Amino acid sequence: MKNTILAASLTLLAAGLPLVAFGQEQAILDAAKVEGRVSVYSALDAALAQRLVTDFQELHPEIKVDYVDQSTTEIYNRAISEAAAGSGTADILLSSSMDLQYKLMSDGVVSDFTLPDTTALQPWSHAPSAVYGFTQEPLVIVYNKRLVPEADVPANRKELIELLAKPEYLDKVATIDPERIGTGFMFFTLDERADPDNFWTLADALGKARVKLYTSTGAMLEKVTSGEHLIAYNIIGSYAAERAKADSAIGVVYPDDYINAISRLAMIPKTAPHPNAGQVFLEYLVSERAQQILLASSFGTVRTDLSPATVVPEDKAALVRPTTVDDSLLHYLDQSTRLQFIRRWQQAMKGGN
Template sequence: MRPFARLLVCLLMLSPLPAAAQEATARFGTGDIPFLLRSTTDIEIIRPVIGRFAALNPELAITYEQWGSNALFELSRADCRAGASGADAILSSAVQQMVWLVNAACAHAYRSATTQALPPTRRWRDELWGVTTEPAVIAYNKSLLPGDEVPRSRFALLDALRARPEFFRNRIATYDIAASGLGYLFAHSDSLEATTFGALLEGFARVDAVATCCSAEIIAGVAEGRYLIAYNVLGSYVLNADAANVGVILPEDYTLVLSRGYMIPKTASRKAAAARLLDFMLTPEAQTLLMRAGLVSRMEPAETGLAASARRYIPLSPALLVARDPNRRELLLQFWSDTFRRAETP
């Protein structure tokens, strides 16, 4: 690996900046017992699942708060440190932050036959559980990029950027890892997996790639033609964007697979209800609803055409703690600002 690439691998092992505050709120059920779920998942995507749980638990009045991942982490950490009764359950795509919270003794332990049936990569210490299965994909505009020109691996994407830099200039988008905990997780995972990592980021810099905060914004940009390609976006958000001209590629060299992390805070007031929600989300009924919402994908080769060796599940484990090394934060953010320009509102 070249020195520049080695530097990038080291740089990516630190924590992101705080994000914006609470984004939206929804309520489910009309019971007398309040229950607060804080999550990074868009309300409209997960609405059928929470709505069904509310119907099965009519005594609950569920408040669902949608947050940016960094803001949710900071609030959850503050509640833990203060011993404050905040959320009854937390569901986040930035699982490195969830692992940190568990390691900091912020979680309540729970075990059931349902949770024990999860594979080891989707549960840790009976305090954190992965409830979804979502690949990180390359999304592209089907109207502007013919199928035979779509890069189907990181190697092919790198070759395309080198061959046609002006064609792709300002038209490649990915997450801003300073603003997105999920984007940071994917970048960190790439740094551990990809031999192309350093070269690919150099390629992004050469074509003035855009780094922005949010899945919806990135995918909308691809649908509108502002971007030709979005790198490392969650496939679930592409499926829910209802954009017929946005295609999806599972990278053939390897595809990262995320399971959103569910945690019951140790300060939760409704731990029993939180445990019921967890068990429900792992039932066949809820998994089917999550599949319809795009939050659960069948990753078998027969379903995806992707070789089993190309699947990279991001495990819920202490290994993710290295992604939150604060001592290298300033250096990474300086590098990131030099590599990408932030997307501007048209």
């Protein structure tokens, strides 16, 4: 017991927390230990989640982690239903669906919780006292190294548009389906916001190349590997980079015009049965210790005191545009704005037929 407290305080010290906050911190930690467990509902790579949970367990053996893997939609459904029923099961929700997570906050489903110290966190990565990003994952282009000649590999979106016009890429391009996958929708709206002038040119070019629309990043990577597809656009960089480590066929392009990056957001629902343990886990997620693990697994960091911040090579690091956690995330949740975007997208997709 003594040793663990010592270890815990040392970690907190190492994390650079001011001693003033220590008393309050200790109170939460004690309460969390009394609660004894924390339920994490999460949409995250299983292997990474495992590493984080194991590490947390080492740090806080008294707080047992119950980890449940869910999709982003499932997390949202569960959160609003449990909030309405006033009976919760989740202590902390992790999801890559930034807009839905933010909506939960603005709907008042999330409990107010301010990290004692946010100085080491990127200012864009969190909304005041509720929602905290804990990863920074660039969106990239993936190609098959075996089959795409060096000269064809596009360095940016402009080159991609040119490449899409080539007949040998017809039917050979894949991307996430923004109509069916909420995060996919977000990726494309980020593109539109980043480069409103050229985005629809890109979309039209994808349509003309008869792009294949997928619901799963894994399936796309698999098919690029096999050569069924040659190029995939808007792939989450963390998955691509991890895959490329072992798979010689996967090439990753960090576009040199701009690189959008998304964050997975963590929050504690108001109905959390173990709110203190939830807080301890959330603090852990953005601690240096956890962020190192995230970095090692290609998921990036939201801390300012670690570098490199993402898997993006040093020379392009300046091009990374992290997605700010603020009200702009709600923009496309408005039905008519959303439908308008989807109609335009559908029109672009028809270009090939």
